[in-house]
Amino acid sequence: MADRITLEVARYRPEREAEPVMQSYEVPLRPDWAILDGLNYIKDQLDGTLSYRWSCRMGICGSCGMTVNGDPKLTCATFLTDYAPGPVRIEPLPNFPVIRDLVVDIDDFMTKLPTVKPWLVRDEHEPVEKGEYLQTPEELDEYKQYSMCINCMLCYAACPVYALEPGFIGPAAIALAQRYNLDSRDAGLDDRHDVLSSDEGVWGCTFVGECSAVCPKGVDPAGAIQRYKLTAATRAIKDLLLPRGGR
């Protein structure tokens, strides 16, 4: 195996370029190096002007999502050796405006996320002295999968609906809404309903399924969306057929 590999990295410096250009760098090919290690090598040893986001290096912070050879990936969890002999093409995540080099603008997601109230909504708050809101393992299992989301934006990058209809709330926000809807301690189902059941909510999704395919944490946002579609449809039928008291 060669001891070096070429990384073709997208560069966009708004003060210099009207659109991104590719720049090649040669980095050491080490079995324990992830793509992010290669980028850090470029930043530290070859070209300090390269901009990208990263933090934890262990698939928790969700900062280092980029496009690697056309696929949305967490670069800290994607190894260089899997792409040997190279070259490896590294670009910013698609479907987001590029601020600089590999850094994308996720303000759109940050604006949409609070609209689904991704926190525990309570009708009544127990006094602190009464202790924690207890939950059985079965109740935890209901939503645990969705709580693994790290907001890495790979699902938005893989979603053609989000690319074509930027108003779509998107996979992660809906999965996070479901994380709370399915929590036995939560009472916010009604509060989230209007946003989730709107055209920009679950009905915007056409079930391409790539959000779940690229998710590095096994969250399955596509499943969360389809599940809420059934909830919303059942609720609409009940609203139509049952008197107010029977719902």
Place this chain on the structure above:
Amino acid sequence: MIETTGPYHRPISLFWWTRRRAYLVFVLRELSSVFVAWFVVYLLMLVSATSSGGDSYQRFQDWSGQVWVLALNIVSFLFILLHMVTWFGLAPKAMVVKLRARRVPPRAVLAGHYALCVLLSAIVAWLVLR
């Protein structure tokens, strides 16, 4: 002062759906709705011809036997199969079925859909062919 162009918005190619296999399957599945609609129209035409008497039914059969109608129906049938397989694939994701407080495995939900489809098809075949 350095002049900047601001965030770069990447254009979306008209052929974005050729970029990944899943996108292509998705577009074909969306297209399959046209063929589902055609089968509905075809069924209504069949019912109309049948209810209008033997001659009308015979004319409908002759028309249906033309190469282009046959080809259209074969293509439609393939798209209907794609439509069915993709919809059934969605079902276990949307339906969380519980039996005695345990979640029924998604494969069992999927198998249930296919079993029901086979059963209904057999009933229809029996009604038509008996």
